[in-house]
Amino acid sequence: MPDRWKVGTLADIADYYNGYAFSSKELLNEPAEECLDVFKQGHIKKGGGFNSDGTKSWYPLSKCKNLKNYILKKGDILMAMTDMKGNVAILGNTAIMPVDDKYIVNQRVGLLRAKKELNIDYPYLYLLTNEHDFLMDLRSRANSGVQVNLSSSAIKESEINIATKEVYSNFNNIVLPLFEQMLANQQANKKLADIRDTLLPKLMSGELDVDSVQF
Numbered sequence: 001m002p003d004r005w006k007v008g009t010l011a012d013i014a015d016y017y018n019g020y021a022f023s024s025k026e027l028l029n030e031p032a033e034e035c036l037d038v039f040k041q042g043h044i045k046k047g048g049g050f051n052s053d054g055t056k057s058w059y060p061l062s063k064c065k066n067l068k069n070y071i072l073k074k075g076d077i078l079m080a081m082t083d084m085k086g087n088v089a090i091l092g093n094t095a096i097m098p099v100d101d102k103y104i105v106n107q108r109v110g111l112l113r114a115k116k117e118l119n120i121d122y123p124y125l126y127l128l129t130n131e132h133d134f135l136m137d138l139r140s141r142a143n144s145g146v147q148v149n150l151s152s153s154a155i156k157e158s159e160i161n162i163a164t165k166e167v168y169s170n171f172n173n174i175v176l177p178l179f180e181q182m183l184a185n186q187q188a189n190k191k192l193a194d195i196r197d198t199l200l201p202k203l204m205s206g207e208l209d210v211d212s213v214q215f
Helices: 122-129 132-140 152-156 165-205
Strands: 006-009 014-018 035-039 058-060 077-080 082-084 094-096 103-105 109-114 147-149 159-162
Touching: 014 152, 077 122, 094 122, 109 122, 122 132, 122 165
Parallel strands: 035 103
Antiparallel strands: 006 159, 014 109, 035 058, 077 094, 077 109, 082 147
């Protein structure tokens, strides 16, 4: 190990929070005005990554007065804490939240926020938590039943090597701009897809006529 590096735990470099335990009766099955998307495990891809089409439930913004800590911010890292015993696919994988104040996190999803006073930012946390050896170690400490479950303590106690502030700063200088561009591209693609999905049915039905449009 390089000089001035040390062995520590995930809790040393990131703050951890559990998602909110919603009652099923509280959730909306369709989006409405002034509501948040509920971030569930369906938003996390196998191998890591954010699935923008994973929203199946929504929650009224008017009920979020005391739930501010569960409203997600850009750069939050979300971890899948439950999986099927016979087909472990996403357990421990993480996604990056690409936007502010659009999602609220559900139970069985762990929320990690990098301790920026250590010069650590979200790209490092995302890459670390989806790294093969880290993931295999974490899964080996899951509770196994009909489902496989990660506990909060198992996540926070994951052993890692901790570098110096200078190393993390140099890492951020190289990697953070790439991730920022990646998130911006993802959001642009999502907007274009939404526009396509809105316009295409109208074009197919004849509601929109483009015969007179000059290209």
